[in-house]
Amino acid sequence: MSKQCKLILALDLPDKESALDMLKKLQGSLEWVKIGLQMYLKYGADFVRQVGEMGFKVFLDLKLYDIPNTVASAVKSLEGLPVSMLTIHTSGGAEMMKAALNAAKETNKEMQILGVTVLTSFDEDSMRATGFDRTLSEQVLKLAKLAEESGLSGLVCSPLEIELLRKNLKSEMDLITPGIRPAGSDSNEQKRIMTPSLAAKTGSSYIVVGRPILKAENPAEAAKAIIKELKDAK
Numbered sequence: 001m002s003k004q005c006k007l008i009l010a011l012d013l014p015d016k017e018s019a020l021d022m023l024k025k026l027q028g029s030l031e032w033v034k035i036g037l038q039m040y041l042k043y044g045a046d047f048v049r050q051v052g053e054m055g056f057k058v059f060l061d062l063k064l065y066d067i068p069n070t071v072a073s074a075v076k077s078l079e080g081l082p083v084s085m086l087t088i089h090t091s092g093g094a095e096m097m098k099a100a101l102n103a104a105k106e107t108n109k110e111m112q113i114l115g116v117t118v119l120t121s122f123d124e125d126s127m128r129a130t131g132f133d134r135t136l137s138e139q140v141l142k143l144a145k146l147a148e149e150s151g152l153s154g155l156v157c158s159p160l161e162i163e164l165l166r167k168n169l170k171s172e173m174d175l176i177t178p179g180i181r182p183a184g185s186d187s188n189e190q191k192r193i194m195t196p197s198l199a200a201k202t203g204s205s206y207i208v209v210g211r212p213i214l215k216a217e218n219p220a221e222a223a224k225a226i227i228k229e230l231k232d233a234k
């Protein structure tokens, strides 16, 4: 039986007070919180600690992309922080991914390194505009295989690529999918989207949702509705 797909709330908010207020309302129903560049650059390690101390698992979405030594050193700088998932870009290459993994093993064995494939804001046109001749699916698969060969156990991709990856990867990698939009909600700049229930049915391990929750009239209720949608998805 496949594992239950879980919600990760993307905590992309302008200030700590509203973020903590939101999290208090979700304690007990939500397990995972994603801290991205917006909050990390403003509040740093203390905020990560605070969210961890509230009982949430932290996904730190820094999308590291640099030479191997710099990425490894950045991973080591997270020592002592309650980070359960951390993102790096797979396009940084095998050497960089291996360096990140080794650094994580030395620093925090609980921290899973996730490889971002192609951002969900990309479509075929934006791929070509950045100089890639492959189709989006080909590029995602190429990077996913490279990540698998480099030893990563989790990937960030769009829900539209789940079937392709499940069919073509050798291992049962965790697939973390942003680009999630409940039926009828604004897609914003996300190009490769799917509803929570369909993503769960298709085989997503975790869905990442930000604005459809954060901008809802009642964010806590919107999050709880998505959690229920995931539980009901068969």
Ligand SMILES: O=c1ccn([C@@H]2O[C@H](COP(=O)(O)O)[C@@H](O)[C@H]2O)c(=O)[nH]1
Pocket: 010, 012, 036, 061, 116, 118, 119, 120, 121, 156, 157, 178, 179, 180, 188, 190, 208, 209, 210, 211, 212
């Ligand atoms: O390919 C990617 C990788 C990461 N993200 C992040 O997920 C959330 C999505 O937020 P929404 O408001 O639900 O669009 C955001 O933090 C992104 O940085 C992504 O969207 N796509």
